Amino acid sequence: MPEQKNKRQGRPKSEEKHNLILHSASCLFIENGFANTSMDNIAKASGVSKQTVYSHFDNKDALFKAAITKKCQSYQLDTNLLMQGTNANLPLNHYLKQVGTQFIRLIQDPEAVAVFRLVIGEAQSTPHVAKLFYDAGPGASIEAFSEVFFFYGKGALTKANSVQLAIDFCSLLQSDFHNKLLCGVQEAMLNEAIGAHVEIAVEKTLLLFNTYCTNKDE
Known part of the structure; x- marks a missing residue:
């Protein structure tokens, strides 16, 4: 039988990114405050695009509550x-x-x-x-x-x-x-x-x- 390629185990990428964005946002909120934390900052800290952040959270308020x-x-x-x-x-x-x-x-x-x-x-x-x-x-x-x-x-x-x-x-x-x-x-x-x-x-x-x-x- 041909050798099967190993499939990546664990959570889907979308869930991983969701949690990564949440974690990065939490750290930034604590470090800089809510007013001084932007969606741009969160995207950069998460290593994803701003569009990706918005695909998971409608706005900064929703992200803070999450x-x-x-x-x-x-x-x-x-x-x-x-x-x-x-x-x-x-x-x-x-x-x-x-x-x-x-x-x-x-x-x-x-x-x-x-x-x-x-x-x-x-x-x-x-x-x-x-x-x-x-x-x-x-x-x-x-x-x-x-x-x-x-x-x-x-x-x-x-x-x-x-x-x-x-x-x-x-x-x-x-x-x-x-x-x-x-x-x-x-x-x-x-x-x-x-x-x-x-x-x-x-x-x-x-x-x-x-x-x-x-x-x-x-």
């Missing part, structure tokens, strides 16, 4: 991934500890901290960037967690209560720790500290969850 979403997905924190996790039939307290730990790891990720600071720094000069960040980051997390609470409520929670629980859960996880982290007056937590911190947030959230379920008809 970069934020990609970072959340890397910690299994988006609606699809979180809802897939509910299929494991874990009790709610175990599941909240699992996703809460990932949430802490995300918000203290050096790149995530850098982007947070970037958004704060550009909030006045480029205000729409803050909304892009919120929608793709904190807002998306709240939406994803609300779906989880609604699922575990099994009909005992309204959508509104599920959203409020998600807001409360995220607030408890962030606590004053996140403010101190962003200000540079506290280091990232290590595993043991993360576990203890998440444990407290989950206990308080479960009390709220049970209260909402008990008072659903009031």
Whole structure:
């Protein structure tokens, strides 16, 4: 038989370029800020043409949001991934500890901290960037967690209560720790500290969850 040529294994080139563009854009946003990063800069850093960048992303706003979403997905924190996790039939307290730990790891990720600071720094000069960040980051997390609470409520929670629980859960996880982290007056937590911190947030959230379920008809 004639020898077959080896076929290249791995992801399609289009996916590789997509991820390369995202990675390059993320680095440039962090290094130069949103306003000072152009699609030309991103194309050059990615080693592709500007046309290729636009074939993957409609504009810089879409690219920025995609970069934020990609970072959340890397910690299994988006609606699809979180809802897939509910299929494991874990009790709610175990599941909240699992996703809460990932949430802490995300918000203290050096790149995530850098982007947070970037958004704060550009909030006045480029205000729409803050909304892009919120929608793709904190807002998306709240939406994803609300779906989880609604699922575990099994009909005992309204959508509104599920959203409020998600807001409360995220607030408890962030606590004053996140403010101190962003200000540079506290280091990232290590595993043991993360576990203890998440444990407290989950206990308080479960009390709220049970209260909402008990008072659903009031």
